[in-house]
Amino acid sequence: MTSKRPKSIRERKLPVVEPVPPFREGLRQLGIDTTDWDYVVALAGNPNTGKSTVFNALTGLRQHVGNWPGKTVARAEGGFAYEGKKYKLVDLPGTYSLLSASTDEEIARNFILFGRPDCTIIVMDATVLERNLNLALQILEITDRAVVCLNLMDEARRKGIRVNHKTLERELGVPVVPTVARTAHGMNELVAAVAGVASARIRTRPHRITATGDTARSVDELVALIEAAYPGLPNARWLAMRLLEGDKRVEDALRLGELSQLAVSRELEPAEVATSGAAAR
Numbered sequence: 642m643t644s645k646r647p648k649s650i651r652e653r654k655l656p657v658v659e660p661v662p663p664f665r666e667g668l669r670q671l672g673i674d675t676t677d678w679d680y681v682v683a684l685a686g687n688p689n690t691g692k693s694t695v696f697n698a699l700t701g702l703r704q705h706v707g708n709w710p711g712k713t714v715a716r717a718e719g720g721f722a723y724e725g726k727k728y729k730l731v732d733l734p735g736t737y738s739l740l741s742a743s744t745d746e747e748i749a750r751n752f753i754l755f756g757r758p759d760c761t762i763i764v765m766d767a768t769v770l771e772r773n774l775n776l777a778l779q780i781l782e783i784t785d786r787a788v789v790c791l792n793l794m795d796e797a798r799r800k801g802i803r804v805n806h807k808t809l810e811r812e813l814g815v816p817v818v819p820t821v822a823r824t825a826h827g828m829n830e831l832v833a834a835v836a837g838v839a840s841a842r843i844r845t846r847p848h849r850i851t852a853t854g855d856t857a858r859s860v861d862e863l864v865a866l867i868e869a870a871y872p873g874l875p876n877a878r879w880l881a882m883r884l885l886e887g888d889k890r891v892e893d894a895l896r897l898g899e900l901s902q903l904a905v906s907r908e909l910e911p912a913e914v915a916t917s918g919a920a921a922r
């Protein structure tokens with residue numbers, strides 16, 4: 642009988658680790674290290690568009706991904722470095738609208754509206770652009786600092802859908818970067834655009850529907866009142882528009898003083914600790 646000797650660590654077969662895609666010099670995944678960041682970047686978009694896949698590709702972490710909507714239910718944070726600057730990347734639950742009310746969606750909404758990200762990456766599914774444009778246009782109403790990540794370009798191609806990203810870029814007024822996040826295609830270009838927008842080197846002119854006449858005057862009046870009641874609260878204009886539309890939740894939040902803590906910091910709720918390790922692709 643031969644006695645079986647336990648294998649030493651060196652002899653054991655190690656799991657196959659997929660090679661990290663050839664990122665351009667200058668981009669470094671920092672995992673859970675988000676200390677001393679220069680910029681905060683939020684990942685926003687409809688459910689199931691690939692936000693966590695982008696998060697994993699840029700940070701090297703293993704946020705939960707899968708082919709159904711509603712997987713990310715809390716905010717998760719990770720880091721990456723690019724051209725000498727450190728970025729804190731925030732993965733958010735998917736949301737169809739900034740007017741939505743479910744708990745997951747509220748986490749996303751509050752961060753986009755009040756978390757003051759230096760850049761918001763709007764992840765869009767290129768196969769269902771029309772559906773995704775609703776949220777994209779809402780985000781562009783409230784921030785100048787955004788980049789569109791036009792994801793699932795491989796699926797779009799497979800379905801015979803052609804998207805002219807340059808035209809979309811002109812129409813939306815912010816950089817549009819075609820990507821296939823699952824294979825990390827386009828990640829370099831995405832990060833370059835994010836760096837440009839966060840540092841204001843790239844100037845954006847987001848598509849906006851501007852109020853005119855009486856509406857514009859009413860908005861201005863309300864903005865002054867909101868800013869007086871909540872000094873430092875970002876997006877008073879968005880809140881004023883909601884009030885004019887008769888949004889009961891915003892009305893209640895303002896009356897009950899619920900917005901006061903949103904005025905003070907980026908740490909809206911404690912973030913989830915993302916799992917460390919190689920990027921799951």
Ligand SMILES: Nc1nc2c(ncn2[C@@H]2O[C@H](COP(=O)(O)OP(=O)(O)OP(=O)(O)O)[C@@H](O)[C@H]2O)c(=O)[nH]1
Nearest residue numbers: 688689690691692693694706711712713735821822
């Ligand atoms: N074919 C293809 N699949 C992708 C691409 N990007 C992501 N996926 C897949 O799409 C599915 C959804 O990706 P997630 O990253 O979990 O999407 P999410 O936006 O974080 O989803 P929620 O957190 O539920 O809102 C997963 O099965 C991914 O592997 C891509 O560019 N091409």
Ligand SMILES: [Mg+2]
Nearest residue numbers: 692693712713
């Ligand atoms: Mg997710």
